[in-house]
Amino acid sequence: MDKNITDKIVSLAGLELDNALCVEVGPGPGLLTRSILDSGARNVVAVEKDARFIPTLEQLQEASDGRFSVLLGDMLTIDHSQIIRSGLEQKSNAGGNIKSFDNVHLVGNLPFGVATPMLIQWLKLLSLKSGIFGTSNVSMSLMFQKEVGDRITAGASDSARGRLSVVSQSVCDAFKIYNVPASGFVPRPKVDATVVQLRPLEKPLLKSSLGTLEHVVRFAFMKRRKMLARIFKDWDPQRIALLEECEIDPTLRPQDVPTEKFCQLAYIIEQRDIKLP
Numbered sequence: 001m002d003k004n005i006t007d008k009i010v011s012l013a014g015l016e017l018d019n020a021l022c023v024e025v026g027p028g029p030g031l032l033t034r035s036i037l038d039s040g041a042r043n044v045v046a047v048e049k050d051a052r053f054i055p056t057l058e059q060l061q062e063a064s065d066g067r068f069s070v071l072l073g074d075m076l077t078i079d080h081s082q083i084i085r086s087g088l089e090q091k092s093n094a095g096g097n098i099k100s101f102d103n104v105h106l107v108g109n110l111p112f113g114v115a116t117p118m119l120i121q122w123l124k125l126l127s128l129k130s131g132i133f134g135t136s137n138v139s140m141s142l143m144f145q146k147e148v149g150d151r152i153t154a155g156a157s158d159s160a161r162g163r164l165s166v167v168s169q170s171v172c173d174a175f176k177i178y179n180v181p182a183s184g185f186v187p188r189p190k191v192d193a194t195v196v197q198l199r200p201l202e203k204p205l206l207k208s209s210l211g212t213l214e215h216v217v218r219f220a221f222m223k224r225r226k227m228l229a230r231i232f233k234d235w236d237p238q239r240i241a242l243l244e245e246c247e248i249d250p251t252l253r254p255q256d257v258p259t260e261k262f263c264q265l266a267y268i269i270e271q272r273d274i275k276l277p
């Protein structure tokens with residue numbers, strides 16, 4: 001990517017830099033990292049899985065005035081306390097005046113195949129306020145394949161609405177901040193990309209575990225063109241009562257159901273330990 005593009009991404013991400021930790025996931029050769037550092041961020045920690053990029057990133061670390069450190073690791077399995085510790089031990093934090101971070105910004109341009117499972121894991125951690133998501137103010141600015149970005153941000157009745165929309169919006173406000181055409185990358189990929197920002201809802205809609213909500217939406221969206229009445233009848237005609245209980249119109253199709261209603265349904269299903277097919 002061109003530095004103009006990575007600068008734009010960082011500026012549109014609106015990172016609040018006071019008492020903040022920026023976590024970059026998958027920095028690769030460090031282009032986006034440079035833009036984050038140029039924006040004035042004082043505590044940047046990157047997690048990179050591929051050891052081949054580490055020497056370049058270490059050079060960046062040396063030139064960063066103690067504002068940047070890189071960890072070799074897989075973001076799916078790394079212990080988040082290691083990331084927070086690296087941020088707190090940063091030289092820019094000399095004197096230890098920052099004991100914990102008020103703002104955590106997660107920024108990443110991951111390979112498209114990895115980005116979605118990673119997002120699901122982060123949403124789970126966020127719902128539990130665990131790891132780097134234990135901080136009061138968190139934002140995630142993440143690059144996705146455009147179609148995936150459309151799904152994450154789609155509201156009820158939007159044609160792109162799906163499982164990822166409901167699961168993301170049960171805990172976050174999700175919106176696109178920047179579209180990057182395929183021509184913005186070298187080598188040029190086959191698809192366009194979009195940067196989505198997710199910020200935790202002040203009052204999450206999620207009432208069950210995120211895992212239960214995931215099961216419920218997977219079940220509902222398996223027959224996305226059918227009415228809910230049909231989907232539930234095929235499962236067990238008695239289960240249609242669940243829709244009435246949640247005041248969900250049974251003539252709706254899954255994509256028309258607001259996130260809040262799916263959350264209510266998941267809550268009842270979890271509370272009563274109802275097994276979905």
Ligand SMILES: C[S@@+](CC[C@H](N)C(=O)[O-])C[C@H]1O[C@@H](n2cnc3c(N)ncnc32)[C@H](O)[C@@H]1O
Pocket residue numbers: 001006025026027028029030031032033047048049050053073074075076108109110111114
């Ligand atoms: C598309 S490249 C990113 C390029 C870079 N952000 C830039 O602006 O030039 C994706 C990077 O994510 C890294 N990556 C993939 N899976 C990862 C994971 N699970 N944890 C950490 N890094 C990962 C890859 O090694 C690769 O360097």
